Amino acid sequence: MRVNISESLLINFRNSLPILAFSCLLTFVHQAQSASPTAVPPRAQPPATYPQIVRLSYAEGDVRISRGKLADKEHEKEGGQTTGWEQATANIPIESGYNLVTGKGRAEIEFEDASTVYLAENSVLSFSQITATGGVPYTEIALLAGTATINVHTLVEGETFNLTTPTDTISLRYPRKAVWRINSYLDAVSITPLADLSAGQSGITAAQANLIGKTTSYKHGQRVPMPATVDPATFAGWDKWVGERLEERELAMSAAMKDAGLAEPVPGLADMNGKGTFFSCAPYGTCWQPTNGWEEHLAK
Numbered sequence: 001m002r003v004n005i006s007e008s009l010l011i012n013f014r015n016s017l018p019i020l021a022f023s024c025l026l027t028f029v030h031q032a033q034s035a036s037p038t039a040v041p042p043r044a045q046p047p048a049t050y051p052q053i054v055r056l057s058y059a060e061g062d063v064r065i066s067r068g069k070l071a072d073k074e075h076e077k078e079g080g081q082t083t084g085w086e087q088a089t090a091n092i093p094i095e096s097g098y099n100l101v102t103g104k105g106r107a108e109i110e111f112e113d114a115s116t117v118y119l120a121e122n123s124v125l126s127f128s129q130i131t132a133t134g135g136v137p138y139t140e141i142a143l144l145a146g147t148a149t150i151n152v153h154t155l156v157e158g159e160t161f162n163l164t165t166p167t168d169t170i171s172l173r174y175p176r177k178a179v180w181r182i183n184s185y186l187d188a189v190s191i192t193p194l195a196d197l198s199a200g201q202s203g204i205t206a207a208q209a210n211l212i213g214k215t216t217s218y219k220h221g222q223r224v225p226m227p228a229t230v231d232p233a234t235f236a237g238w239d240k241w242v243g244e245r246l247e248e249r250e251l252a253m254s255a256a257m258k259d260a261g262l263a264e265p266v267p268g269l270a271d272m273n274g275k276g277t278f279f280s281c282a283p284y285g286t287c288w289q290p291t292n293g294w295e296e297h298l299a300k
Contacts, residue, residue: 047133047134047135047136048133048134049131049132049133050131050132051095051096051130051131051132052111052112052130052131052132052137052139053093053111053112053267054093054094054095054109054110054111054112054127054130054267055091055092055093055094055109055110055267055268056088056089056090056091056092056094056100056107056108056109057090057091057108057109057110057116057268057271058090058106058107058108058245059088059089059090059105059106059107059108060105060106060107061102061103061104061105061106061121062087062102062103062104062105063087063088063100063101063102063105063106063107063119064085064086064087064088064100064101064102064103065085065086065087065088065092065094065098065099065100065101066084066085066086066098066099066101067095067097067098068097068098068099069097085101088100088107094109094127094130095127095130096127096128096129096130096131097127097128098126098127099124099125099126099127100119100124100125100126100127101123101124101125102119102120102121102122102123102124102146103121103122104121104122105121106118106119106120106121106241107119108245109125110267110268111130111137111139111267112132112137112267113137113153113154113155113156113159113265113267114153114155114253114265114266114267114269114270115139115150115151115152115153115154115161116150116151116246116249117141117148117149117150117151118148118149118150118151118242118245119146119147119148120146120147120148120149120238121146121147122145122146123143123145123146123147123148123184124143124144124145124146125141125142125143125144125146125148126141126142126144127141128140128141128142128164135156136156136157136158136159137156137159137160137161138159138160139160139161139162140162140164141162141163141164142163142164142165143163143164143165143182143184144165144166144184145184145185145186146183146184147181147182147183147184147235147238148163148181148182148184149179149180149181149182149194149238149239149242150163150172150178150179150180150182151179151246152172152176152177152178152179153177153265154172154173154174154175154176154177155174155264155265156174157174157175158174159173159174160172160173160174161173163182165182165184165185165189166184166185166186166187166189167185167187167188167189167218167219167220168189168218168219168220168221170182170189170191178193178195179193179194179195179242179246180192180193180194181194181235181238181239181242183215183230183235185227187219188217188218188219188224188227189217189218189219190215190216190217190218190226190227190230191215191216191217191218192213192214192215192216192235193211193212193213193214194212194213194239194242194243195212215232249270252270252271252273252274253265253269253270253273255273255274256269256270256272256273256278257269259273259278260278260286260288261278261286262286272288275290275291276288276289276290276291277289277291
């Protein structure tokens with residue numbers, strides 16, 4: 001069951017590393033390959049699927065992480081010990097099957113396309129599938145309880161970002177770019193669009209613009225009244241904090257992209273701004289070196 005919130009906002013019912021320390025930002029060179037006139041052309045291979053580059057880019061207060069059962073089994077095979085829930089710190093890589101939970105804490109997660117998710121206090125977030133196939137990211141996460149603000153920048157045709165709650169699934173598909181606060185309850189989900197960033201090509205419609213800052217609740221794809229126990233003013237402080245984080249991140253990312261000569265964001269790039277120098281390093285393209293050298297990074 002689906003309900004149109006705006007022209008491209010769909011709610012689908014469902015039951016149911018350190019800083020990415022790039023020593024180089026590589027520009028790949030494709031070399032021509034010769035073949036004899038009688039050579040049999042190779043069979044086309046299906047696009048490869050691989051894990052996205054995802055990390056916990058910021059953690060404040062009580063933030064805990066669990067690798068999940070499959071990751072724990074792999075960890076045991078390599079001689080490690082399973083730890084269950086452990087205190088999370090910034091720059092931990094995140095994989096499919098991981099879970100994050102906050103008590104009196106907040107977290108920021110950065111994805112391969114430089115999208116970010118902000119997890120508020122007393123919230124639970126599960127990473128169901130974070131992969132990419134043929135360079136096209138697919139993200140499926142579940143907000144089991146609490147509040148999260150998603151800052152999604154779909155960059156590649158075919159890219160999909162899904163956030164599941166106990167009652168519904170929120171889908172963002174290329175070329176959608178938006179900032180929404182999601183409040184997940186056991187019997188409903190509330191959505192508050194905080195910004196629409198899709199105005200680059202054709203602008204946003206009046207209907208979409210009218211949704212900014214307004215909260216709507218859904219259950220199984222149907223609009224329902226806002227839970228009586230929820231005061232919208234409760235989230236004003238959270239929205240302000242996220243807004244400041246987003247503004248700071250946008251400025252840092254834009255400056256780093258300009259210095260590196262990049263047209264699209266790269267995960268970890270915002271954290272590199274002001275901490276090193278980009279320089280040409282043919283034949284690889286553009287490289288980066290920390291201001292005080294690599295010693296302090298290698299020592300960590």
